[in-house]
Amino acid sequence: MSDISLEDIASLAKRRGFIYQGSEIYGGLAGTWDYGPLGTALKRNITNAWWKFFVDSRDDMYGIESAILMNPKVWEASGHVSGFTDPLIEDLKTKKRYRLDHVLEDAGVDVRGMDLAAMSAAIKEQGIKSPDGNELGNPASFNMLFETSMGAVEGEKSTIYLRGETAQGMFVNFKNIVDTFYPDLPFGVAQIGKAFRNEISPRDFVFRVREFEIMEFEYFISPNSWEGEFEKWRVAMHEWCEKILELPADKIHELEVSPEDRAHYSKRTVDFEFDFPFGKKELYGLAYRTDFDLTNHQNASGKNLEYRPKDGSAPFIPHVIEPTFGVDRSLMAVLCTAYTEDEMNGEKRIYLKLPKHLAPIKACVSPLLKNKPELVTKAREVYDMLKKELGAVMWDDNGNIGKRYRRQDEIGTPACIVIDFQTLEDNTVTVRNRDTAEQVRMKIEDLLANV
């Protein structure tokens, strides 16, 4: 993968309708992206697989969808209003602002364990300049919450925030879930949804963006069981990466986050990093958040958020393990893994080696020649039959067969089915394999079981 660049991936994603720049005809809007038809299908396949794997197939999960707009007291209690900040530094000449830690990382400095003062000092000591070659100054903390105002009446208007994470939606519904379902501990609350961060400098395609989607649990446990539960989640996250997304195990790295770099409430955090074309970067996170959040919300809301064990033992505030999965980063890791270049018949070929269950299109159906009505009619029959069962089937009768194969290769379609003159005689079709480019003849009635 080392010779594949992020530009290769982004270029294919745009050209083939996976991901477009947000608001593109207006020159874009920094840090926003629009998913095209194939990207939307791939994203839906990933989020539905996650829901099936972690929610529907388990007994201990409660899925919710909480609102993006929440009472501002939520963000005061959670610490986001005061502390949801990134370190920022300014180019003294252009007045452009940058993520201070990124400037240092780009200059080869290991920022782990550094606070704002230490990073600031490193800039001065090492004489690091801005990307435009100018002096840097004025380091500051920048709050990433987007603010807006709700209500029609001046007196009732209030400043509210777009949620900076989905987690708080689960914490504020803890009591609702317990009151409705009386679950035993441990149990989890799951959610897939959008979150928003006013990133200082969005970059790396859909990796660092201002609007993104998260799949996440808050897993409520007894405090004395945290080490075992943490370990189970660590294993489950690897299983998701390797068995469901089929990411190569040797490209996934655990980073044990050091105490200085952990959020102050976390007793243990493991980052799951992935070898992206632009470096080893955070894919997922797994954090033991103790009872920090529920305790804060209990204090701030005045509502009792204790859990009452059914055996009558003393009520307590559960602790929490939080596995977090970025949807956009998952999709990016899948695309980066699938992107393959090889040579075929002396020509460069690009194809996406996507797992079949994630591929946006499962099969493409073509008549060998588009100007032979008997071939077209037969091909339509096959197409309709597959479409009815699989949904994600494409029709393509443009250009010659070789070109059609290349188009399907680029979007990761596992099988290309061609109806030719022999089909009219014996009801067999050719099925061409994306990865090997091999063709086999198969009876139409066997297609569904094999495609």
Next chain:
Amino acid sequence: MSDISLEDIASLAKRRGFIYQGSEIYGGLAGTWDYGPLGTALKRNITNAWWKFFVDSRDDMYGIESAILMNPKVWEASGHVSGFTDPLIEDLKTKKRYRLDHVLEDAGVDVRGMDLAAMSAAIKEQGIKSPDGNELGNPASFNMLFETSMGAVEGEKSTIYLRGETAQGMFVNFKNIVDTFYPDLPFGVAQIGKAFRNEISPRDFVFRVREFEIMEFEYFISPNSWEGEFEKWRVAMHEWCEKILELPADKIHELEVSPEDRAHYSKRTVDFEFDFPFGKKELYGLAYRTDFDLTNHQNASGKNLEYRPKDGSAPFIPHVIEPTFGVDRSLMAVLCTAYTEDEMNGEKRIYLKLPKHLAPIKACVSPLLKNKPELVTKAREVYDMLKKELGAVMWDDNGNIGKRYRRQDEIGTPACIVIDFQTLEDNTVTVRNRDTAEQVRMKIEDLLANV
């Protein structure tokens, strides 16, 4: 349905984990709601059914997911910055503000065709007072777009908006779709996503809210075909309501919106109204938007948004038919239709007569007695088998069987399966039907085909 109130529905929805007030432990946030585990499952079943019915099973649909945050020029070009307003009137004493049209409607005035001046005049002429009995004054237009600010640098900071509708995301991606997929006309761009409106007075449960979800197409057509395409969509929308959501046909009413009440760019609009417990209210909309949106975006962006027919005839800007489906309103209509009260064994019973494919839980499995290990073990086997195939299966061993049935009735579970002593002898179980309360014995191996 006439004797069922919205409060009945909202109360059940909260009690059984369908829908909770947003940020409830902090006293809520007006116009926001959180979907609990059963509401989330029901919502997912509705949106997935929609995607399957209108996108995956058709050849002419391109699904996208555009960003909620868009370049502000989009909303200038679309007319939202200047004209996305509701009429507002103020209680002169309390300074509370109300939707002027709602105040009039609540007083029995038919506001169709009235503009701000006419509504204002009607308030004066008829001496209508505020809900608190005070004088009303100061009518005004109130813009419903939520504003926020993006970017870290003062000079680069810009006012942006939370999207007030999903439609513009489809219009700005028209060119991307055409450039990537070269579709023939007519074709549609489909999207499911959140939109935000700073409603003056949110009300009627999840009917009029500040954050909501929309399922929508922009269907691009040749201008001369609009009447036929409009008619096809009108029929397709009824099919969706009646065949997929299984709403009663006699509760769905078409309202042909009069020219005075239509948006100025629309040549025809049909509202689909539904008999909710609080009255006949808009469920869906179907509008012929002409080439208004693409023309505006072409002018404002400077990008050519014409469609070039493959036969070489002159390029033109396609016209648009827009069918819009509110997700939350769909769910509400489904819940209102399903909510049933009857009497059973002399006691009032509440049950949700949900279509099986929409029910959040397909089956509940119970051992007759929870303290008989052989029954529990056997019941677990049945549960695991069904759970593996269906996902949405619940385990319940609390209380007596009658109570378990009532709990499942209230959440609309079509089948309750009980493992009793006879099961241990002949591998049959009882299956109890939600609607008829009848029980039949069935072999375990036949369950999957019949539940």
